[in-house]
Amino acid sequence: xxxxxxxxxxxxxxxxxxxxxxxxxxxxxxxxxxxxxxxxxxxxxxxxxxxxxxxxxxxxxxxxxxxxxxxxxxxxxxxxxxxxxxxxxxxxxxxxxxxxxxxxxxxxxxxxxxxxxxxxxxxxxxxxxxxxxxxxxxxxxxxxxxxxxxxxxxxxxxxxxxxxxxxxxxxxxxxxxxxxxxxxxxxxxxxxxxxxxxxxxxxxxxxxxxxxxxxxxxxxxxxxxxxxxxxxxxxxxxxxxxxxxxxxxxxxxxxxxxxxxxxxxxxxxxxxxxxxxxxxxxxxxxxxxxxxxxxxxxxxxxxxxxxxxxxxxxxxxxxxxxxxxxxxxxxxxxxxxxxxxxxxxx
Numbered sequence: 001x002x003x004x005x006x007x008x009x010x011x012x013x014x015x016x017x018x019x020x021x022x023x024x025x026x027x028x029x030x031x032x033x034x035x036x037x038x039x040x041x042x043x044x045x046x047x048x049x050x051x052x053x054x055x056x057x058x059x060x061x062x063x064x065x066x067x068x069x070x071x072x073x074x075x076x077x078x079x080x081x082x083x084x085x086x087x088x089x090x091x092x093x094x095x096x097x098x099x100x101x102x103x104x105x106x107x108x109x110x111x112x113x114x115x116x117x118x119x120x121x122x123x124x125x126x127x128x129x130x131x132x133x134x135x136x137x138x139x140x141x142x143x144x145x146x147x148x149x150x151x152x153x154x155x156x157x158x159x160x161x162x163x164x165x166x167x168x169x170x171x172x173x174x175x176x177x178x179x180x181x182x183x184x185x186x187x188x189x190x191x192x193x194x195x196x197x198x199x200x201x202x203x204x205x206x207x208x209x210x211x212x213x214x215x216x217x218x219x220x221x222x223x224x225x226x227x228x229x230x231x232x233x234x235x236x237x238x239x240x241x242x243x244x245x246x247x248x249x250x251x252x253x254x255x256x257x258x259x260x261x262x263x264x265x266x267x268x269x270x271x272x273x274x275x276x277x278x279x280x281x282x283x284x285x286x287x288x289x290x291x292x293x294x295x296x297x298x299x300x301x302x303x304x305x306x307x308x309x310x311x312x313x314x315x316x317x318x319x320x321x322x323x324x325x326x327x328x329x330x331x332x333x334x335x336x337x338x339x340x341x342x343x344x345x346x
Contacts, residue, residue: 097123101193105147111310118308119147125307126150128215130203130231132179133157134282134292135221135245135299137169142300143219144187144194148307151187152215154199155179166289203227208234217306219299220244221292223281225273232257232266236342241313242266243302245295249285250324252295255333256302256314259342263315264335268342291323 097105097119108114108122125148129136132155143151159170159182167179174182180198187196203211212218212234220231220242228244235242239260246253257266298319305311314330321328337343 113310128152131221135296138296
């Protein structure tokens, strides 16, 4: 039947040429009108109607059915457009939350210690994470999930297959990608309401002070003492709290170094680098997979407490966690008057 072949040809041509759906429907509608005209009892041409095939009644029912299908499809597309993800993540006015944000952060907002004011402080906060490795991975994910408005992440490494045993922010299909961009990809998928600032480079003396000064709080998840001392000095000079963690094998430690608020800085407690080989890196000594998740998540928890004012942060206290025996202890630490970094802040 030429009539049906005509419809098939129109749809095939539309798919081949990439026509918009409404154009295909429009051309098909014109073809249907022509077929109907050929079958009209008072206007049609019998020979043409026989060539096209079918009957007037059959083509009329076909056309009504096609119109119903088209109406349904257009209506469904309109409803889908109203709830598409782009609309769901439309930014709210400064200092306010969109309906989607309120739904997302509802479990925070009902907490007495955080509430609406605390969530607003999280949204307004700027947090820098140094290192997107084992500790930085969970810290970044939970900072983003908590709704921290601006998250900076600095790291010069690329994702390697050996990282995936513990660095949960990265994925197999991003092996070879700079870690900061891999982290930004994961954060965007988790929470489109936060802004990520990736710095694909090492933190060095030339940028440390200026970069730290741009943020309210710093998390250090690095695995070398040169960077730890550098971050500590930059934070002490800028008056920024520093949440720093460290891990090896089965043990981890965590503290909030904040001399601007009476707590010691990192160098008060660890004034000298350990002797070579005394504190091996994860690559040298190994590390249990969940351990950086435990310590890194607690780093994010300390950050949330510092930003919202909830609870008692680990200022002046050092937490030591032994995962092998499930033991955690907290010891007090004090400032040193002769500390070359923060001694003048006594």
